[in-house]
Amino acid sequence: MVNMLQAAEYLDQGSIIPLFVRVIRLVSLLLALYAPALFVALVSVNTGIIPENLGLVIASDRATVPYPVLVEVLALFVLLDIFLESTSFVPGAIGPALNIVGSLVIGQAAAQAHLVSRTSIIVAAVTAIGTFLTMYQLTYALRIWKYPMIFAAALLGVYGIVCCTIVMTAHLCGLKSLGVPYFSPLGPLRPGDIFNGLLWSKDISDTKERMKMWESIDKKTQDGDPDT
Numbered sequence: 001m002v003n004m005l006q007a008a009e010y011l012d013q014g015s016i017i018p019l020f021v022r023v024i025r026l027v028s029l030l031l032a033l034y035a036p037a038l039f040v041a042l043v044s045v046n047t048g049i050i051p052e053n054l055g056l057v058i059a060s061d062r063a064t065v066p067y068p069v070l071v072e073v074l075a076l077f078v079l080l081d082i083f084l085e086s087t088s089f090v091p092g093a094i095g096p097a098l099n100i101v102g103s104l105v106i107g108q109a110a111a112q113a114h115l116v117s118r119t120s121i122i123v124a125a126v127t128a129i130g131t132f133l134t135m136y137q138l139t140y141a142l143r144i145w146k147y148p149m150i151f152a153a154a155l156l157g158v159y160g161i162v163c164c165t166i167v168m169t170a171h172l173c174g175l176k177s178l179g180v181p182y183f184s185p186l187g188p189l190r191p192g193d194i195f196n197g198l199l200w201s202k203d204i205s206d207t208k209e210r211m212k213m214w215e216s217i218d219k220k221t222q223d224g225d226p227d228t
Helices: 016-045 052-061 069-087 094-112 118-133 136-156 158-173 191-199
Strands: none
Touching: 016 069, 016 118, 016 136, 016 158, 052 118, 069 094, 069 118, 069 136, 094 118, 118 136, 136 158
């Protein structure tokens, strides 16, 4: 999973640009996964964490919404996922345009009808953007896992988010892809691969050895090249 944060098109552009893209994708992943759950936890359970001024803004925004924040967030994200799936089958460039226009129209109409708060619409927009900034293979996983996070946040607040994260991490650590642990190099821990491949990576033309987590027979990336 960690390698999905790497952008292959940037690997030949030195070390700074791949690191920057990797950090942006990691932040996007965390926003897509935790933003809705944190919003539910802070508004419904751990209200004391919110600063007073921000809490007053959120409370005044939700004053006209007739149901709890859990129902509001679940309804908003279920409709968002339905809308995303429906527009993905529209041919050509009509799909993205319909997605943008439809989201704006529906969001504005729902806010004016006091069916959802404007704060929750902002959270939904941030979550949707963060989801599609990650690799495509991760988008469905993020869209599915946010629902257990939301339920856990509604029940136990931030503590529930931590418990759900532990369960999710244990599940990921038990998976393998082509014999390689899915959570490698974080689980099992490989400090060399974390530093050289995850946190910092050389230009692909300067890389001489493959990462140890692949357990490959040929350890060198350019074996037989007279320049290696």
